[in-house]
Amino acid sequence: MSGGYEVEQFVNTPDDDLICVICRAVLRCPVRLKCNHVFCKECILQWMKRQVKCPCCRQSIDQNQMLILFKLSKSIGRLSIRCRNEQQGCRATFLLSNEYLHISNCPYEWQLCPHEGCGERVLRKDAQAHDQSCSH
Structure with a gap:
């Protein structure tokens, strides 16, 4: 399961606080549980299909108390990444939030x-x- 962004695509190694403990990738659409642990939204939703306890502390998870962390998501979008076409020869780096714009050209x-x-x-x-x- 990989709901997050691959760590290797980032120009600088992202802080450990930005890594989802489920997929071991950089948080994509981060959500916070009532126990304050943060995961990729897709990762924790998949996790909840098998278990209803936090993967970190084992407290019960209530999907209605999950908060989407928009500001954190925006901060992650300001991190620099390498183009996914680096192996084909692209040397461009850009903000994660600009990936679609770059790839389309x-x-x-x-x-x-x-x-x-x-x-x-x-x-x-x-x-x-x-x-x-x-x-x-």
Whole structure:
């Protein structure tokens, strides 16, 4: 189960307080239980399908008393990350909150050829060259 953001994608190692003890990743949509322990929302909801006790202190969990930590989520969004396309050659770093914007324009993002019957995956930066040589 991985509800959080992979620690390796962050430019600087995130503080331990930002790590979900269930998925061992950086908190995504952090929620606080009445016992004050914090988890990724998706992680704790999955946990509750099997158990109704906090994974840290074993106190009973009441889903109605869960608080979404919007300010913490916003702070996490201000952490710098590396592009997920680093292995393809992208060296960009940006705020986590800007990931979607970057990925939608990243020259190193894989795309499928739009020509019916081709199905080849090409990097966005190579799409025009592929389009000119595609036999489909």
